Amino acid sequence: MHESKRLAKLPTYVFALLDQLKSEQRAQGKDLIDLSIGSPNVPPPPAVVEALKKALDNPQNHRYSSFEGNPEFKQAVVDWCKRQYEIDIEKNEVVELIGSKEGLVHLAFATLDPGDRVLVPLPAYPAHFRGPILAGAEVFVLPTIEKNGFIPDLDNIDESIAKKSKMLILSYPTNPTAACAPKSFFEKAVTFAKKHDIILIHDFAYAELYFEGKKPPSCLAVKGAKDVCVEFHTLSKTFGMAGWRVGFAVGSKEILDLIRKMKTNLDYGPFGAIIKASVAALKTPNDYLDNMRATYQKRRDIVVDGLNSLGWSLKKPMAAMYVWAQVxxxxxxxxxxxxxMDKTGVVVSPGTGFGELGEGYIRISLVDTNQRLAEAIERLQKAGIRFHA
Structure with a gap:
């Protein structure tokens, strides 16, 4: 079968190789503690599940979704953004998505032509650079390092590079490093985007997964950001709804209209019953979010404290569901x-899955119980695995 040049340009997908290795180990009867995929295992709020059950009984929800989206869902997003991030959004500045990953890739195809340049900090969530590559764009890597908090130096981007760039993709808190960025960085990013007529994308997937009360800022909280910015949100991490495939984008209506145009040609919206349940999710009291954060914070502490007892010197991340550790x-x-995997049955993600600058690191996802995470550390200890520089 002939593979398109578009697909052939993609770098090797190490997670497919990892899946193959996991299958082989399981076929041999090995008990794997799989911390490789960022798939949340904190269940959705019970009221959301009940709302889905009720919505399934309504025949109207089994028809095609409207291209314009569900008005009730859009209003729930408007209210959510105001309540959680103190940002003012109009209903025509909301696009519902079949997960934020779909929206990110659709936006790449809607705005980029072959040869266009996209600025992407690495390491990064693979969709941030794979979407532009599929659209034929050139990815210009902005290196990020631990010493600088994994935040790119926008002042260090050569003027000739910036002038020829069409898009800047950011994500804080970030996957895989769990780094956070202050509002001052987003202010700089908005100024940079306006100066160079660049579309600014902020993937805010981990907006609500933060620790010790240190809430990450929305890029749209910056004055004038809506002129150039679209921010992607997902219910996957916030409400434990990863398999439901639902999210939304907010921000510049001009840019969002391009996503709408792509979607009208390629898909509809999410399943109507899921949208109804998502409205319930966005109205969930913050008690659920507080408990969700406490769950992941305890898991973070078990993993970081455990690895540090084995020779690592890790700082505790302030957000997201990952520990980024040097090998x-x-x-x-x-x-x-x-x-x-071979010696302990503990499965992690190789850093190279997040771009070449992830070499030398692994990502550990906090997606199992406290007991299993503690067991993972114990397995490393028993196998004599320690960190040494």
Missing amino acids: PAGFNSMSFTNEL
């Missing part, structure tokens, strides 16, 4: 991932 000397990302 010991003598290993690269993939070989250490294999070492862990």
Whole structure:
């Protein structure tokens, strides 16, 4: 079968290889503790599940969704953005999505032509650079390093590079590093985007998954950001609804209209019953979110404290559901991932899955119980696995 040049341009998808390795290990009867995929296992609020059950009984919800989206859902998003982030959004500045990943890729196809340049900090969530590559764009890497908090230096981008760029994709708190960015960085990003006529994308997937009361800022909280920015939100991480595939984008109506145009040609919206249940989710009292954060914070502490007892010197991340850890000397990302799986049955993600600058790291997802996470640390200890520079 002939593969398109578009697909052939994509870098190797290491997660497909990882899935194959996991299947082989399980076929041998191995008990794997799988911390490789950021798939939340905190269940949705019970009221949301009940709302879905009720919506399933309404025949109207089984018809095609409206291209314009559901007015009740849009109003719930408007209210949510005001309540949670103190940003003012109009209903015509909301697009409902079949998960934010779909929206990110649709936006790439809607705004980028072959040869256009996109600025992407690495390491990054793969859709941030794979979407533009599929659209034929050139990805210009903005290196981020631990010493600088994994935040790119926008002042260091050469003027000739900036002038030829069409899009800047950011995500804080970020996957895989769990880094957070202050509002001052977003102010700089908005100024940069306006100066160079660049579309600013902010993937805010982990907006509500923060610890110790340190709430991450929305890019749209910056004055004038709506002129150039679209922010992507997902109910996957916030409400434990990853398999439901529902999210939304807010911000510049001009840019959002391009996503709408793509979607009218390629899909409808999410399943109507899921949209109804999502309205209930967006009205969920903050008690649920507080409990969700406490759950992940405890998991974070178990993993970070455990790894530090084995020679690592990790700081506790302030957001997201990941621990980003350096691999010991003598290993690269993939070989250490294999070492862990072979010797302990603990599965992590190699840093190279998030771009070439992820080499030398692994990502650990906090997606199992406290007991299993503690067992993972115990398995490493028993196998003699320690960090050494």
